[in-house]
Amino acid sequence: MEHMHEGHDQPHHQHHGHEGAGAGAGKVSWGMAARATLHCLTGCAIGEVLGMVIGTALGWGNVPTMILAIVLAFFFGYALTLRGILAAGVGLRTAVRVALAADTLSIAVMELIDNGVIALWPGAMDAHLSDPTFWIVLAIALAAAFVITTPVNKWMIGRGKGHAVVHQYHR
Numbered sequence: 001m002e003h004m005h006e007g008h009d010q011p012h013h014q015h016h017g018h019e020g021a022g023a024g025a026g027k028v029s030w031g032m033a034a035r036a037t038l039h040c041l042t043g044c045a046i047g048e049v050l051g052m053v054i055g056t057a058l059g060w061g062n063v064p065t066m067i068l069a070i071v072l073a074f075f076f077g078y079a080l081t082l083r084g085i086l087a088a089g090v091g092l093r094t095a096v097r098v099a100l101a102a103d104t105l106s107i108a109v110m111e112l113i114d115n116g117v118i119a120l121w122p123g124a125m126d127a128h129l130s131d132p133t134f135w136i137v138l139a140i141a142l143a144a145a146f147v148i149t150t151p152v153n154k155w156m157i158g159r160g161k162g163h164a165v166v167h168q169y170h171r
Contacts, residue, residue, distance in 0.1 A: 030154060043077030053129065066115060101161070109152050121137045
């Protein structure tokens with residue numbers, strides 16, 4: 001139900017007028033959800049590319065390189081959120097908790113879609129960084145991840161979860 005919120009001790013931050021959050025309780029604009037998703041996508045893209053560069057430079061196979069890319073995607077996704085929260089003067093322990101709560105589902109969905117597209121695309125797993133196929137498939141995979149993750153973020157923010165938790169620190 002749109003008007004039900006699970007957090008009783010936290011104010012509902014999507015109602016501060018951020019990015020035209022909509023007219024009613026629990027209403028979240030697609031723009032707000034897209035910005036939250038783009039934030040995660042940036043960290044994921046940095047991690048994915050860096051993981052591929054490191055894995056390739058070390059001569060690793062596809063599986064260890066993909067694992068490194070996923071780990072780095074989570075790391076950079078969390079790091080970008082942490083940076084903003086820490087800049088607001090929040091302690092490290094609280095900032096880490098907020099970043100984990102805000103980004104875990106979003107990054108997980110994004111990585112699942114992104115890596116799924118790459119794994120299933122014929123020849124993509126064997127494409128090298130110098131091969132245009134690598135960059136084209138990566139762009140398509142990240143675009144698909146963005147399109148699929150944005151409604152997830154919209155749903156979470158509308159329930160006071162995900163990036164809604166981060167909004168209280170952007171005053």
